[in-house]
Amino acid sequence: MSTNGTVQSTQIVLASRPDGEPTVDNFRVETVDLPQPGDGQVLLRVLYLSLDPYMRGRMSTAKSYADPVEIGDVMVGGTVAEVIESRHPNLSAGDHVLSYSGWRSHAVENGNHVRKLDASSAPLSTALGVLGMPGFTAYSGLLRIGQPQPGETVVVAAASGPVGSAVGQIAKIKGARAVGIAGGPEKCAHVRDELGFDAVVDHRSPTFVEDLKAAVPDGIDVYFENVGGAVASAVLPLLNTFARVPVCGLVAQYNTTEAPDGPDRLPGFFGSVLVKSLTIRGFIQQEFVPTMQDDFHRDVTQWIGEGKIAYKEDIVDGLESAPEAFMGLLAGRNFGKLVIRVA
Amino acid sequence: MSTNGTVQSTQIVLASRPDGEPTVDNFRVETVDLPQPGDGQVLLRVLYLSLDPYMRGRMSTAKSYADPVEIGDVMVGGTVAEVIESRHPNLSAGDHVLSYSGWRSHAVENGNHVRKLDASSAPLSTALGVLGMPGFTAYSGLLRIGQPQPGETVVVAAASGPVGSAVGQIAKIKGARAVGIAGGPEKCAHVRDELGFDAVVDHRSPTFVEDLKAAVPDGIDVYFENVGGAVASAVLPLLNTFARVPVCGLVAQYNTTEAPDGPDRLPGFFGSVLVKSLTIRGFIQQEFVPTMQDDFHRDVTQWIGEGKIAYKEDIVDGLESAPEAFMGLLAGRNFGKLVIRVA
Numbered sequence A, B: 001m002s003t004n005g006t007v008q009s010t011q012i013v014l015a016s017r018p019d020g021e022p023t024v025d026n027f028r029v030e031t032v033d034l035p036q037p038g039d040g041q042v043l044l045r046v047l048y049l050s051l052d053p054y055m056r057g058r059m060s061t062a063k064s065y066a067d068p069v070e071i072g073d074v075m076v077g078g079t080v081a082e083v084i085e086s087r088h089p090n091l092s093a094g095d096h097v098l099s100y101s102g103w104r105s106h107a108v109e110n111g112n113h114v115r116k117l118d119a120s121s122a123p124l125s126t127a128l129g130v131l132g133m134p135g136f137t138a139y140s141g142l143l144r145i146g147q148p149q150p151g152e153t154v155v156v157a158a159a160s161g162p163v164g165s166a167v168g169q170i171a172k173i174k175g176a177r178a179v180g181i182a183g184g185p186e187k188c189a190h191v192r193d194e195l196g197f198d199a200v201v202d203h204r205s206p207t208f209v210e211d212l213k214a215a216v217p218d219g220i221d222v223y224f225e226n227v228g229g230a231v232a233s234a235v236l237p238l239l240n241t242f243a244r245v246p247v248c249g250l251v252a253q254y255n256t257t258e259a260p261d262g263p264d265r266l267p268g269f270f271g272s273v274l275v276k277s278l279t280i281r282g283f284i285q286q287e288f289v290p291t292m293q294d295d296f297h298r299d300v301t302q303w304i305g306e307g308k309i310a311y312k313e314d315i316v317d318g319l320e321s322a323p324e325a326f327m328g329l330l331a332g333r334n335f336g337k338l339v340i341r342v343a
Helices: A054-058 A124-128 A133-146 A162-173 A185-194 A208-215 A229-238 A266-275 A285-305 A319-330 B054-058 B124-128 B133-146 B162-173 B185-194 B208-215 B229-238 B266-275 B285-305 B319-330
Strands: A008-014 A027-033 A041-050 A079-086 A096-099 A106-110 A115-117 A153-156 A177-182 A199-202 A220-224 A239-247 A279-282 A313-317 A337-341 B008-014 B027-033 B041-050 B079-086 B096-099 B106-110 B115-117 B153-156 B177-182 B199-202 B220-224 B239-247 B279-282 B313-317 B337-341
Touching: A008 A106, A008 A319, A027 A319, A041 A096, A041 A124, A041 A319, A079 A106, A079 A124, A096 A124, A124 A313, A124 A337, A133 A162, A133 A220, A133 A239, A133 A285, A153 A162, A162 A177, A162 A220, A162 A285, A177 A185, A177 A208, A185 A199, A199 A208, A208 A229, A220 A229, A229 A239, A229 A266, A239 B266, A266 B239, A266 B266, A266 B279, A279 B266, A313 A319, A319 A337, B008 B106, B008 B319, B027 B319, B041 B096, B041 B124, B041 B319, B079 B106, B079 B124, B096 B124, B124 B313, B124 B337, B133 B162, B133 B220, B133 B239, B133 B285, B153 B162, B162 B177, B162 B220, B162 B285, B177 B185, B177 B208, B185 B199, B199 B208, B208 B229, B220 B229, B229 B239, B229 B266, B313 B319, B319 B337
Parallel strands: A153 A177, A153 A220, A177 A199, A220 A239, A239 A279, A313 A337, B153 B177, B153 B220, B177 B199, B220 B239, B239 B279, B313 B337
Antiparallel strands: A008 A027, A041 A079, A041 A106, A041 A337, A079 A096, A096 A115, A279 B279, B008 B027, B041 B079, B041 B106, B041 B337, B079 B096, B096 B115
């Protein structure tokens, strides 16, 4: 708070658009005075900021499901915050809320656009991970599109990440066999030993393609696609007839600026779609919020309580660390759900 | 019938596998003696043989949804036949049946594997077209996967063919706008004037890409994929968010032997699947027979009676004409449902 009683917010804005991989020069730190909250608004102090791969898309002007962040605007993102001052009837100072305040330390928000959190039922940061958007992405995409049946094989990449870890564990709860793909021995051990996947394959291994094949002796019935790239290329030939492929992310190619060299695999891919009666379905988790969010909160809260779902967080201190941490996320350098501890 | 009372069948067998486009050398005509029908069997005289693009797949050993025809075996295919002699309790000499007897003049079949036809309700040849497998492919794929809603835009290629013509007309019955793609002015005029599509685009026109764009001012909600190739390349960028793409055929690439030159469009395609929440779903009509075939027969018979569905047949005389006619089918040279009049 400044000397005259005005609250100041430190915020990170988009300084320029990346060409390929983002660099620190694409971001700029600013400090601005916040207005007083008006009727129905709340003043928030941000505690945690979620960093997620989709943010790479918002840095570009390429046509997508959401508008890009404009140059000079604050980077978007999900946040857990504490209410400092409330002019909303249902919220009080001291309340904890989930908001979409972006990369900043403080914010004024419409009280109807935040969701109150119960800090006693689960750690607050989980509202950005296993009980938040990544967990819901896994739950909705796997159950609505993937529809794993008992005995089927479900494969997911970035299996130590917040989406992949939930996908595999929910698949197992539904009676399917969960096979994870992760990068490096540490992440692979976590997926197998802490998350309880039936098998895990290291995509950095020189024998990755053969290892994956050996890990799915009955083929693949559901491939939850959240990375794209070389991993997807190894998975697609192993899909079974009637396999389902929910597509929620392609982080391996978010920094790609043009189509790679040939041959052109698209015709062959459509050939596989035809002869194997495949289902390929892109989705953004918002689509399923109206019909599935209540079930999600009930089920996943219960599964965590029963010890059926474990989760791992990667908490980095300080808003100013966000650009570097985000670049690491896109490069697969973090381990667990990446969250910035802002306050 | 030979002099000793044995029935002889003229049949066309697969002489060799094609490398790219089939040639007449891939086929061979034979005459064989048929056995006497045993208990439960019927002796059939084939009246009509259906020629369909899927047969190209059966000529190759490439992994597909069905086993290939072996070298020396009779080419497979749907047939309408007359019962000459019956040892099945529900069938009598003179009955007309739908069978899967292949490229031959006579056959002995298990009576449980044929379906009796009512020659008074529709021309017998329609059991191979609008009221047969192609019509059912259109009906099941469009309604179960495409799910066209009133006011949406449905695009289908090979729109003058047996599948495409039914797709567009059923789309219109369901309140959608039907846009057809066909090759040449004669077929385009038929699609627009006889089949009543809302718009038609000639894929042979040098301005095809622009013409297609102009024909779908609100984008494309359902693309019924039955050709692949250059047509698909023009369609995919025009798909709307939540568009559905039933994939039932890729005739433009059936003769392709290797992946075309780059750039590799597959990563970009997955990007579109993601940002537009697309559904791509391959299917073989058999999948929907148990749940939809009765509805199909009832609905389409009614729609034909009401003049809501027109159909065009391209009937070629003589079993020996089948190889040449089939090669023309793959090259898009025929016009309407291709049927060989065998008897």
